[in-house]
Amino acid sequence: MKKNLLLLSVLLLGVSVVCAQSATSKIPHTHSTRKVAVSKRTEIIVPQVNGYNCYKGDFHIHTTYSDGRVNPAGRVIxxxxxxxxxxxxxxxxxxxxxxxxxxxxIAPYSSDGKPMEYQNAKTAGAIKADFNAIHQEAVDQLNKSGYPMLLIKGCEMARNAKTHxxxxxxxxxxxxxxxxxxxxVAFEKVREQGGIVIHNHPAWRRKTSDKTEFHESVYGANLISGVEVANGYSFYPHxxxxxxxxxxxxxxxxxxHGFTSGYAANGDLRTMTLVFAKNLTEKAVKEAILKRRTLVYSGGDLIGEESWLKGLLNASIDCRMxxxxxxxxxxxxxxxxHSSFxxxxxxxxxxxxxxxxxxxxFTFGKNxxxxxxxxxxxxxxxxxxADYKHPTIELELDK
Ligand SMILES: [Zn+2]
Ligand SMILES: [Zn+2]
Known part of the structure; x- marks a missing residue:
């Protein structure tokens, strides 16, 4: 009898182990909590203006390689x-x-245990960094992601804010x-390579945006192709x-230097240059810049030449009686x-x-x-x- 009881309990135990096993085998080891895969690009819709496509650009971005907080791949994304x-x-x-x-x-890990020397323009008289490799990191990310974006190779040259x-x-x-x-001489070297120079944040750390002696000399020598009328949320009306x-x-x-998410947090789009070009190639974009087919967006404001602002407004608005x-x-x-602005x-x-x-x-009366x-x-x-003024624009009818 004792033997039979023992056999029965062993059998019952066996059954319960099997049951527990089949119940646990239905529980996945990883459960994804994602309900829907969301695509994250914010589309900025701007209709064609005067037969040109509007491309949205930012020509001034820093990474962790200088004094920014995001690496080149992160900047591309x-x-x-x-x-x-x-x-x-x-x-x-x-x-x-x-x-x-x-x-x-990394100083403790250098071969002689001594900190490696940081060499900048002041200490070493020349640059010791491969700036092309920084650009390449961004290109690699672009290729990996397949984004149809254009990456322009560039750098910022920064000297004394008051004089240069x-x-x-x-x-x-x-x-x-x-x-x-x-x-x-550096600007001339940029030109020899087919590059262009633009003047950044002209009133930064100064009480004026007027030209200095150095500015007179480089503008006078036709070495400057463009100027930032807006840098972040700073607009320079002059x-x-x-x-x-x-x-x-x-x-x-x-x-x-930090993150661009601050703009979205303000319910805003990031400051940008609107480039009116035939297509998204380096050649077409450079031509658009040299022919000055650009407008500026900053903090919900649109800045530029009256004729282009007029073109943008009329392309954006469908007006009929x-x-x-x-x-x-x-x-x-x-x-x-019909635009995002x-x-x-x-x-x-x-x-x-x-x-x-x-x-x-809107209703309009008679003269x-x-x-x-x-x-x-x-x-x-x-x-x-120009001159810190707003344009008055007549809307085209039934385009
Ligand atoms: Zn900068
Ligand atoms: Zn700067």
Whole structure:
């Protein structure tokens, strides 16, 4: 009897082990909590203007190789997610605090146990870093991801803010060979490679955006092709006039050192240069810049030449007359915004915001002197033209 009981309990135990095994085998070892795979690029919709495509660019970006907090691959992913088409990674050429920090960290592991020497333009008289390799890291990420973006090879040349200031060299072939202690000679070297120089944040650490003696000399020698009218959230109103008078391209760049996610946190798009080009190639983009087909976006404001702002507004807005009241002498127009930019219209004392992909109705009366109906004309308060002014733009009908 005892024997039989023992046999029964062994059998029962066996059954329960089998049951537990079959129950646990249904539990996966990894459970993905992701419900939906979300694509993250923010599309910035801007219609064609005067037959040109609008490409969104940032020509001033730092990485961990100079004093930024994101590496080149991260910058490429970030730019794609932010809706950009063109970027230039422009690390500082003369000083690279990221490298300095890195050398400090690895010092105990150098062969002689002594800290490795950080050599910048001041200590060594020349550059000791492969800037082309920084660009290549970004190119590798671009190829890996397959993003249809354009990467421009460049660097930032930074000297004393009061006398010289900072400049970006863009469209370079070999970044490593453009350094010269004499900044003007360095600019000439950029030109010899087929590159261009743009003047960065002209009022930074200064109380003026006026030219210094050095600026007069390099602008005078036609070594400058463009100027930042906006750097991040800083807009330099005097520079718009300079760009028009001296035939220079207007740029708006982030000069990002930290993360661009701060713009989205503000409900904003990052500061950018709108480039109007036939296609997304280095040749077409460079030609667009040299022919000054650019506008600037910063903090919801659009800055540039009046004719291009007018073109942008008319390309963005579909305007049609929907009603005519002969008795009252008014016409009603329907304005639909087909772009990702908001437009702020001033009418009398009120400003109306025409948000992206929204429609508004406006009525326009008659000219009291002539008795003719007034055309749909609006003052655009978030657009800036030369001399710190807003443009007044007549909308084209039924395009
Ligand atoms: Zn700078
Ligand atoms: Zn910078």
């Amino acid at each position: 970030e730019a794609w997610e932010d809706g950009l088409d063109i970027i230039a990674i422009t690390d500082h050429y003369e000083s690279r605090s990221g490298e300095k920090r890195f050398l400090k960290v 200031g900072h400049f970006n060299a863009l469209f370079l072939k070999n970044i490593n060979t453009v350094y010269n202690a004499d900044m003007k 520079i718009v006039r300079r760009c028009i008078d001296e035939k220079l391209a207007m740029f708006g760049n982030t000069d990002v 929907v009603k005519e009241d002969a008795k009252k002498g008014v016409r009603t127009y329907q304005l639909t915004n 908001s437009y702020h219209f001033r009418r009398g004392k009120t400003t109306y915001e025409l948000q992206p992909f929204k429609t508004v109705l 009291k002197k002539t008795g003719e109906y007034l055309p749909p004309r609006v003052r655009v308060e978030n657009m800036w033209i």
